[in-house]
Amino acid sequence: MGVALTRAAQWTTAGFGTGKLEITPLNESILQEIIAFVENFSSKHPKESSLVFKEPLQWTTTLEPSRFGSGYEVSKLSVTSVETDKDGRPLLRLSASNIEVLSFSQLSTILRVAQDKKLREVQACLEANRDPVAKILGASYATVDGEDYSVLRLLEKVKQDDDANHDAEFEMKVFLLIQQLDMQLMNNSLKQISQEVRLSPATVKNEVELLESFCGEEQEAVLKSVEYTSDYEFSNGCRAPPWRQVHGEICYLKIKPHDTDTLYVTCSTAGVFLNGGVDEEKEKTDYERKSEVYKDLVNLLKQRSSHFAQNIVSLPLSFSTNDDNYSLKEMSFVLVFGKFHDVLFTLDYVSKISGVWTEEFSESSSESEEDEDQLDRRQESSTDLPSEYWQIQKLVKYLKGGNQTATVIALCSMRDFNLAQETCQLAIRDVGGLEVLINLLDTDEIKCKIGSLKILKEISRNSQIRRAIAGFGGLQMMVNILDSPEKKLKCLAAETIANVAKFRRARRTVRKHGGIKRLVGLLDCVPSDSANLTPEQEKDIEVARCGALALWSCSKSTRNKEAIRKAGGIPLLARLLKSPHENMLIPVVGTLQECASEQSYRTAIQSEKMIEDLVKNLSRDNQELQMHCASAIFKCAEEKETRELVRQFDGLKPLVTLLSMSENKQLLAAATGAIWKCSISLENVAKFQEYKAIDLLVGLLTDQPEEVLVNVVGALGECAQEQSNRAIIRKCGGIQPLVSLLTGTNQALLINVTKAVGACAIDPENMTIIDRMDGLRLLWSLFKNPNPDVQASAAWAICPCIENSKDAGEVVRSFVGGLELIVNLLKSDNKEVLASVCAAIAKIAKDEENLAVITDHGVVAMLAKLTKTTDDKLRRYLAEAIGNCCMWGSNRMSFGETGAVAPLVHYLKSSDTMVHQATSVALFQLSKDANNCITMHENGAVKLLLSLVGSTDEVLQEAAAGCVANIRRLALANEKARYG
DSSP states (O other): OOHHHHHHSOBSSSSSSSOOBOOOHHHHHHHHHHHHHHHHHHHHOTTGGGOOOSSOEEEEOOOOGGGOOTTEEEOSSEEEESOBOTTSOBSEEEETTEEEEOSHHHHHHHHHHHGGGHHHHHHHHHHHOSSHHHHHHOGGGOOBTTBOOHHHHHHHHHHHOGGGHHHHHHHHHHHHHHHHHHHHHHHHHHHHHHHHOOOOHHHHHHHHHHHHTTBOSSTTSSBSEEEESOOOOOTTSOOSOHHHHTTTEEEEEEEEOSSSOOEEEEEETTEEEEEEEEETTTTEEEEEEOSOOBSSHHHHHHHHOHHHHHHHTTSOOOOOSOOOOOOHHHHHHHHHHHTOSSHHHHHHHHHHHTTOOOGGGGSOTTOOOTTTTOOOOOOOOGGGSOHHHHHHHHHHHHHHHOOHHHHHHHHHHHHTSOTTSHHHHHHHHHTTHHHHHHHHTTSSOHHHHHHHHHHHHHHTTSHHHHHHHHHTTHHHHHHHHTTOSOHHHHHHHHHHHHHHTTSHHHHHHHHHTTHHHHHHHHTOOOOOOOSOOOHHHHHHHHHHHHHHHHHHHHTTSHHHHHHHHHTTHHHHHHHHTTOSOHHHHHHHHHHHHHHTTSHHHHHHHHHTTOHHHHHHHTTSSOHHHHHHHHHHHHHHTTSHHHHHHHHHTTOHHHHHHGGGOTTOHHHHHHHHHHHHHHTTSHHHHHHHHHTTHHHHHHHTSSSOOHHHHHHHHHHHHHHTTSHHHHHHHHHTTOHHHHHHGGGOOOHHHHHHHHHHHHHHTTSHHHHHHHHHTTHHHHHHHGGGOSOHHHHHHHHHHHHHHHHHOTTHHHHHHHSTTHHHHHHHGGGOSOHHHHHHHHHHHHHHTTSHHHHHHHHHTTHHHHHHHTTTOOOHHHHHHHHHHHHHHTTSTTHHHHHHHTTOHHHHHHHTTSSOHHHHHHHHHHHHHHTTSHHHHHHHHHTTHHHHHHHHHTOSOHHHHHHHHHHHHHHHHHHHHHHHHHHO
């Protein structure tokens, strides 16, 4: 009923806005439990069953009125309950196929009369009411952003309002009963799903790596080769694209056996199987399953290659793909990409209920977990270990049992080894050396502390080591050392913190123990241009640099960003940004670009006059520094003032210059991102045109990583708002690669490329090329994309395409099911989707044949249903669509019958002149029907229209006057008929 159902049930679309429940065994089980809960509610909880819902649960029912008996007023098409609320409102109302219910007792009755249709009714109810608890108990119980705060809100309500205590306690009883059901559904679902899970990314990766070690061209090798079809690995360990990950798919492999054709394999949480392979020319993968599902790769290969089966038996395979001991993190992955579309939140919810919630999962949604679950892949066989491993272990024994002199000597000797080598790092860990090194930080001997920190700083670059350091309490000790008067110690502690704080728990530990404030304090030094620094000044600068390094790592956490700001870090970072030392600037700018994702930092970066320094550093001959400066500008340029400052300080030209650094993809991504955001301002676009940036951007439309392409296309989309730039893009050959990118899968890229194609389509010559490349069909196909932002962007792009295409009407009709597809998007809950689709329908409706088709698909009723909106953007395009749809058959009359006219009249009270124009045109068309004129007159349209007749907008003026004339003409006809 509540959080568990909303998150646990399997929906046919990934989003919450739309979608149908799949009737899978798991979902059917959930629905049956809900049915039992509701059926027994009245008998088990008679008092609570009388609670009147805050809002009715509404859905489309298949129940016939004749099924209802005593206690209901029944007619041929409707049913009304005798039982009402205190305002006289019936607790159940059925009209045609629409049903509204206001209590559990009435829900119980519905299930009783539904008989064999119980499952269908509950399914329909839940599909139509995605957050039923909010409707039952009120908006304050709604699930917000995946979090359920209902209990806390209810307790606050009980505390704050003594008069309402009785009602609140009553609501609490109902709420707790629903929560109890939620937990039952959640636990049963998790139990069932955990039994189905077999593979995780880690187990697949281990198996692939092991098989790779036995590959070769010689006949003795079990396989020729094993390789991933994608080199990109997501932070969760998957290599499958996100839209396939929701189906449980982890990665795809290309395996070449010695005795059979190349095998294309899908690895998923449910097992491994053959897929349709890769079309090399089209660069497309056929994901359809072509074989049975095997539990792991070895079993699949044994069945497909006799050579593999004969040779694999002699090899020492030491891995398991059927490990049931999943950690919480592993289980999160398996569930998210196995059955549930939002189970990470589900697990968070379960964890909180059971009291084991930790802050680790709430630090920052933007944080990377690059080393969260790294596995120890060191060979276990002692014969494979080099001599250094054993020598280091002997030194650790001296650390444990020696005196101060022996300890210092052992520390120095240990540093003679290559501590960057994993074998040496793990040797220290395996024999208990980490605990000893951390304990040395708590001594009074400065030399021992320094020696220990020097080693910890080096080995903490290893992900396993830094997690162990955090686990042994090393971070707390390092934070305390930051208060030391010894500057060398401060530097080493801060640098080690910088290495360790690469994962959430470590970043949180630093903050919880006061580390952020101490690290900010290290920044308090004055940068100097002087080459003749005193030794103490040099030490102060080094302390500040190390402090900035640690803050850079810590700043990946949203809470730490806020802690840095509260500790006074912004003005200190601004001062250090003027430093002439590049090794200082890199961590300072790195910290700023991390923090610039927050609005408060973007504002502060402007007010502290940091934009000028960021621009100045773009021209330094240091690509890492340039990259961080461009990244900071990229984030800050969300603000109009920043975009103007970048131009004022001559920062646009250096950004364009960086486009030539095509070999450095990180720098290229940062530079193109900054150009994209800066190009939102038209004044900057003019400068970019002057610097030939558009030509260079078009040259980057091919053979680039998606991160770069997203930014390049975003910049071209903004530049293409100017007419002259649309021609430049065409002359540089940019239209073809832009249209080609419409076949991609990256959601951010699709949003940007649709905008760019749409802007280019305004130019008729560009539209000719788009038509030739079947661009309109490609845009139309994006309506099937589950991302509402992609849907909306595609719809906006389609508008100029239809406007400027010679055969748009015929082309649109040629899309099988295409018109039905766009009309169905009017059911979306996303206002941007609705506005864009209305705009597209307004264009489509200009073709009479297409208007006839969309009318048959019910466009009139759907548009009429939206007229109660208060959103001016949606109002404008909705009115435009209604006006154009009036041109077919009896649509004018149908709009009146579906109640669209009265709400449209009220649009004239908007302050938006574009809403006035579109609405006046729509009302003019509707006023050609006599009944609509009466409705307009009754709703005060004449007075509102008369005030618009004097508008300087000719379209608005004529439409308003025409509508008034039609209303007046009807009135005169009535008078003439009445008085002769």
